[in-house]
Amino acid sequence: MSRLLTSTLRGLPRIAKPIYTVPGRSFISSSTTTSSSSAAFAQEQQSSDDMPVAVKTAAQWAEFGRDHVCHGLGRLRDHVIVKGSGLDLYTAEGKKLLDFTAGIGVTNLGHCHPHVSRAAAEQVNNLVHLQCSISFHAPYLQLIDRLLPAMPHESLDQFFFWNSGSEAIEAAIKVARQATGRQNMIVFSGAYHGRTMGSGALTRSKPIYTQGTGPLMPGVFSSAFPYWHQLGVSPSTSEEELVRLAEHQLDLILRQQVNPKDVAAIFIEPVQGEGGYVPVPPAFLRHLRDVCDKHGILLVIDEVQSGFFRTGSYFAIEQLTPELRPDILVFAKGVANGFPISGIASNKELMGKLDVGSMGGTYSGNAVACAAGIASQEVYQSGEIGQNVAERSKQLYAVLNGLAESSKTKHLIAQVRGMGLMASIEFRNTSDPLTLEGIPEGTAVPKNIGKRVQEYCLNKDLIILTTSCFDTIRFIPALTVNEEEIDRAMKIFTEAVENVAREG
């Protein structure tokens, strides 16, 4: 960018404002040290053109970011990341970080998976963009061809692509309303479906995502997710009882708050993500299918975070309820390993009710993102990823369960849960008395355990995330994670938990 800008400015009076180069991938290699990479960063900026340019250090870039990047965007750390490879991220200062977030469940195949990046690079030279209302383009159709056999139900053979998960949720809302002629939606406490005006109206995990921005889309009713927090019962409550209580709550909503014949759709995540990494009990999903069939309501399954082998199968519902028929399946994140594309899949009858021209969007089904999506499916369909998730998640849960049983740390831990490499550990919290169940009287529970554990890990260059309004840490590494990387991360995590236990 700066090369072009400076050459067009050549011959003009010296500009008052310095131009800076943008850090590129070549600045950092795994072997660079902090000081040499900073030097390389500076050198590259100076040599990018014969025009003198001012040089910013990584710290100055971070300062620049704090000055100019929207204040409403939160960050864990102010690192300037210049390269990613597998589970490693490299900062402009040459620091190597172990990424256990995968961009929040997006780079399921690791940063810059060679097969995916190569496919995208090739596509860049063939066709970057063709607006989907002008014509078909080849990668769009080929991606559908690749996704068809991966669908959890054979009726899901109609596709619409968009860019983000929130947009795909908006598309699902639109299909549900158009196809049923009804307006209302039912969602579950703790749900996260996005932050736009429609998808944000369906979100129930934290107020921050939409606070101060209402009114949002009206007509959304919230029922209890079968998770002990949401029902005010103890963590040891049986799954059967949780399902019974959640079914009861839904029944009350449909008798007291909204007539089922006015409900267009029920939206649910098979594993709640921002709600705390809570898998839904299969019996509850089956119950929802029955309720929907009885009242002509559509069942929308949001696999934005749980899809693409995150839980060990292509989609989580394959393991939970293999026979379940979603009316609409929503996907995003892992579909193209970091290239922005999302989508919905539904059946011919429903999608056939849409008015032609009602769906669309400038970047819907971008050709480069589709090419990356095709390559990603090739890797997913090789069979290796599912196998790795099975092995590595076993290794991960063994450590988490060990912490929950260890005499040193068990007084800190309320629950270990998840599916595949969508795993979490919830800490006890004195503000959430339910989490104190089973703890011997008089045992002191440290405050802010999750945040303190996370901070310790970040300081040891392991990036992990918290989730939900409860004191929970989630593990969501790339699905290509190897045994050594899990070992390394869990060693740091164990130290972190033991450290909080010691400090109290």
Ligand SMILES: Cc1ncc(COP(=O)(O)O)c(C=O)c1O
């Ligand atoms: C289950 C679920 N649905 C929808 C979304 C929204 O996706 P996006 O952030 O791409 O808009 C997310 C994002 O985390 C999600 O986890």
